Amino acid sequence: MKLKTLLLCLLFVGAMTQATAQESADKILEKAFAQAKKEKKNIFVMYHASWCKWCKKMENNMEDPSVKPFFDKSYVTTFLVVQESKDKKNLENPGAEDILKKYKADNSGIPFWQIYDANGKLLADSFNAKGENLGCPATVEEVAEFTDKLKKSSKLSEKDRKKIEDIFVLKKK
16 A cells, blocks of 8 residues: 555655756757748747846847737747746746857846748847847837848748837837
């Protein structure tokens, strides 16, 4: 009876661990690339964490009804969780931090984003001309660099560029 109880407890703990373990970055990207090939789009990957206010701002900006159609039409957007606080490390996608390291972005801050074509070629990232992370662009200059990168990886119209500028540039109060 004790052995049966022990086995049930181990199965329960194993199931709970599986339920809270996050999907690997490789699996997430594999799905995104397959979808991008099927839909003939590029992939917009954003690295973020639950505590990051600028990450939430970037997500909210991209989800704004005036610009969401552009992002949906142009990209398969996917998110990778990195750099979580100690009590939320279980939210991180295994392997995502390794990708940041590979592209020398592990110390650049978040949000950090990359744009790939459907075959995995890196088309753009959030480093600006000075090698600094644009993160969530908020100034006129940052948004201009962001939209330049979007233009190189999509069919960004002037109308969409203006909408993105209107949403992303922080308004002075």
